[in-house]
Amino acid sequence: MQINGNAVEAHSGEFFDIINPATCELIDRVPKGTEDDVEVAVEAASSAFKGWASASPQQRARILYIAAGIVRQRKDELAVLLTREQGKPLAESKNEIEGFAHVLEYYCGLASSSHGDFVPIPQNGYAFTVKKPLGVCAAIIPWNMPALIMAWKIGPALISGNTLVLKPASNTPLTNLTLASILSEAGLPPGVLNIVTGPGNIVGESLVKSPKVKKISFTGEARTGKRVAELAACGMKRVTLELGGSDPMLVCDDADLEAAVLGALRGRFYNCGQTCTAVKRLFVFETVAEKFIKKLEAGIRNLRVGNGMHENIDMGPLNNRRQWEYIKKLVEDVEEKDEGRIVTGGRVPENGVCSKGFFFEPTLVTDVPRESRLLKEEVFGPVLPVVQVKDLDEAIEEANNTCYGLGASLWTKNLDKAHKGCEQLNAGIIWLNQHLKIAPEVPFGGTGQSGIGRENGPDSLSEYLDLKTVMLKT
Known part of the structure; x- marks a missing residue:
């Protein structure tokens, strides 16, 4: 001290x-x-x-x-x-x-x-x-x-x-x-x-x-x-x-999907998902969901996991055993209780570089039911649940269905949709066509829990x- x-x-x-x-x-x-x-x-x-x-x-x-x-x-x-x-x-x-x-x-x-x-x-x-x-x-x-x-x-x-x-x-x-x-x-x-x-x-x-x-x-x-x-x-x-929070990311049908995929990758897996304002719930319009999820899956598979001291590493380990055991058990429960489909990830890496630390693969889960823990809890780790929605009204309703209200992002080229999201999303900070960036020049904090x-x-x-x-x- x-x-x-x-x-x-x-x-x-x-x-x-x-x-x-x-x-x-x-x-x-x-x-x-x-x-x-x-x-x-x-x-x-x-x-x-x-x-x-x-x-x-x-x-x-x-x-x-x-x-x-x-x-x-x-x-x-x-x-x-x-x-x-x-x-x-x-x-x-x-x-x-x-x-x-x-x-x-x-x-x-x-x-x-x-x-x-x-x-x-x-x-x-x-x-x-x-x-x-x-x-x-x-x-x-x-x-x-x-x-x-x-x-x-x-x-x-x-x-x-x-x-x-x-x-x-x-x-x-x-x-x-x-x-x-x-x-x-x-x-x-x-x-x-x-x-x-x-x-x-x-x-x-x-x-x-x-x-x-x-x-x-x-x-x-x-x-x-x-x-x-x-x-x-x-x-x-x-x-x-x-x-903390359970920040939603809303992807509309007119969004720049390439930019949104990059935003989701960085927003969820930066710092191994251990960020208060990380993307923790992703809501995407049904009309673009299949295309978006395929691009996102490819991006996740390309993430390089390993010791942060090594070169060209995209994601390091979870910080401690408690977090590692929580994330591992959470994903195991998803499989055992049939609370979603694991598209990629979901395992402890088996390669020698990651054999001793608190590593977990970056994980994408689709077909997530609304009552899933992935949507109800603040998941502080590299697991991203994706939910398909019909329109912006449903996306906002689902996004606000949480006790938290720290951050949220909306991805759209439409000014009316952007305005509606800014007005109706319950969050202390709202990003448009970006996520996670926090500058010291602007106020930061949340509502609710x-x-x-x-x-x-x-x-x-x-x-x-x-x-x-x-x-x-x-």
Whole structure:
């Protein structure tokens, strides 16, 4: 763990192993944090708050900008570390590391934009508003995109003048720890950013319960997010919850099928399907379904699966044994219960390269009944169910038949269909003729069981600021 920018041993003296998901080999060991460690980290953040909050926005931005530059310089070595602990191909890891730097640079550009307003009050003087940082904030992040989601949390929190305690996922803390060291190297004062590694039921809960923590930003599964909200409510803390989704992709009869197939391939199998906004349910018009599915099947069969450290790999392993066993059992149930036809994939690869890790073939399933788990659950892995629909009305109805509402994509050349989809699809972000792309310049978040609050974009700064109104009578 890191307190005040320095690596320290946990109070318990215990460690947990970090495993390479492609080989199941031990990479490293990190401290198993305790409630005492969380208290030390929160105290460090609390002590650093006054000095960091009083720094000018330009001073804060300068440090983050320097850090982003160092990250870009060390992109290759950081990508290797990320691939070893997370499993994704090196190209995807490099993209994520660049994303981390880009997010910090984006918030540097917003440093001076968060200010109050002047409000004339007729016959009663005027008023103005002042925005102040909240204080100590906490961030809890997942293992699927550890570097990028770390940036989503620390960017707005730190540029707004808050200090932060971050709990990384137990499977992927190494890249986060290294990035924190780079921020310290760039000049981030001691205590402004602290990391505590350890189990969620101890480190995470202690962070949320801490009376000095004013805001919690959590990304993860819905069940854990509800627990975070429950604990935070006792202290009237602010929360941002990004809880995943079951994103639909709708392919109309007038869509560019070549582009849609490429969108489905990337949207589903990027990061081995372990992305909150991945294509998890695909609805295609009956009139083009046969042609579309054949093209999609061919594309899936051409995906190269293997260790992300090797060249020309399209998809790495699942991140951990729990995910691997879940996906394997899910597909086995589809076959045993006759809940669809597996067109391609559906097996653990038998070649020697994939024999030791948590690999699973990219899988396409058609003829999926509406009650199937493939359509009801958030399937966090490389399995894509396809459902044929008659028209856009049926596609939208089926797409909205979920408790989630994170993202959705619509593929059409027709402006009326595009408008109808944007109006009627229940999702926090809707893509037209694309899927998965998330830019830091725009708000990101969902509805329903996909969470509350928004990350990214200028509005994300308000999540980390208190608004004070001052009334003056003249």
